[in-house]
Amino acid sequence: MTRPIVAEISKSALQANYARAKTLAPKSKALAVIKANGYGHGVERVAAALAEKGVDGFALVELEYALKLRENRHEQPILLIEGLFEPAELMIARQFRLSVVVHCEDQLAMLESSRGKSPIDVYLKFNTGMNRLGFTPADAKQAIARAEALMADKQIGTLTLMTHFAQADELDVGVDEQYVRFSAICQGTKHPRSMSNSAALFRYRSTHVDVVRPGIMLYGASPFADQAAQSLHIKPAMRVTSQLIAIQHLKPGDAVGYGAVFRAEKPTVVGVVACGYADGYPRHAPTGTPILVEGKRTRTIGRVAMDMLFADVTGIPTAHVGSPVELWGDHIPVDEVAASAGTIGYELLCAIAPRVTMRDVA
Numbered sequence: 001m002t003r004p005i006v007a008e009i010s011k012s013a014l015q016a017n018y019a020r021a022k023t024l025a026p027k028s029k030a031l032a033v034i035k036a037n038g039y040g041h042g043v044e045r046v047a048a049a050l051a052e053k054g055v056d057g058f059a060l061v062e063l064e065y066a067l068k069l070r071e072n073r074h075e076q077p078i079l080l081i082e083g084l085f086e087p088a089e090l091m092i093a094r095q096f097r098l099s100v101v102v103h104c105e106d107q108l109a110m111l112e113s114s115r116g117k118s119p120i121d122v123y124l125k126f127n128t129g130m131n132r133l134g135f136t137p138a139d140a141k142q143a144i145a146r147a148e149a150l151m152a153d154k155q156i157g158t159l160t161l162m163t164h165f166a167q168a169d170e171l172d173v174g175v176d177e178q179y180v181r182f183s184a185i186c187q188g189t190k191h192p193r194s195m196s197n198s199a200a201l202f203r204y205r206s207t208h209v210d211v212v213r214p215g216i217m218l219y220g221a222s223p224f225a226d227q228a229a230q231s232l233h234i235k236p237a238m239r240v241t242s243q244l245i246a247i248q249h250l251k252p253g254d255a256v257g258y259g260a261v262f263r264a265e266k267p268t269v270v271g272v273v274a275c276g277y278a279d280g281y282p283r284h285a286p287t288g289t290p291i292l293v294e295g296k297r298t299r300t301i302g303r304v305a306m307d308m309l310f311a312d313v314t315g316i317p318t319a320h321v322g323s324p325v326e327l328w329g330d331h332i333p334v335d336e337v338a339a340s341a342g343t344i345g346y347e348l349l350c351a352i353a354p355r356v357t358m359r360d361v362a
């Protein structure tokens, strides 16, 4: 028998979540964000699932995966959201009709200093407060003028103006300041615009405009700390399951695992689960992190090891070697495991390790 840990990826969940994004912003094009190997779900699998239902396009960071999609005959727009890293990539982008973000002087100059036969679609990015990527509001006018000159010269095809929100997921802050700055930048131009990530897509209709960029919601995890995925009507696309591979009986005073960080106060039955931090389970998840054994919700105990972790099965008399375990998925939201470990669902999904077998399910 092979090691029992598996990540099931649900095609219908991916498709339903994309449909949900389209319902939220019916007039906008929705570029499915599939960076980081489709947030850990397998970029080719995710692209194929969404293409089947007529996805508007894709957005990612990795040029090699963009080319993989073209190889797989996905002809939709593909946006490189960090843009190009060196001039040599410009030819490739033209050849394979990849759209590019242009967020800085170097990237704009790169376009100006090379002439090609086929125009390239550009997303000109503005820094409206996140201070990560983008032209500042002070430089915006000139950047737009230079991009328009490249359009007139048939070097740029379509020009879309874009920005990215830092706090769309925080109710008390939201998007207002950045929205106002971006609107000022766009004023007087007729170029299409793009602002929304998943959080803004859910909460700020005014940000939908021409192109939305849903990421995390496609995978059925919540962009919000204060709202669960289920109440957003999205479904988990990844379900990580394994099995118990041993049972231990602790007497009061007995400890379990590295560092003996859990010590039993009363007789305790421990299920040893074949899943550890080398599978992508967060080592920082403390005692009390939710886990499902035999269909029953219980808690982890002790320290997560490289290949194993411990579940408290004291209240689950049917637990035995071979009992099914869900680490996260339909019953245990990835966001709950993440919150317990002091992180967000995004990080756990992206960190699922290559050694975990992926299985496609409906």
Ligand SMILES: *Cc1c(COP(=O)(O)O)cnc(C)c1O
Residues within 6 Å of the ligand: 033, 035, 081, 164, 196, 197, 198, 199, 213, 214, 215, 216, 217, 223
């Ligand atoms: C990652 C990313 C997104 C998607 O964000 P989610 O919070 O996952 O929806 C959208 N736009 C840009 C520029 C990104 O880098």
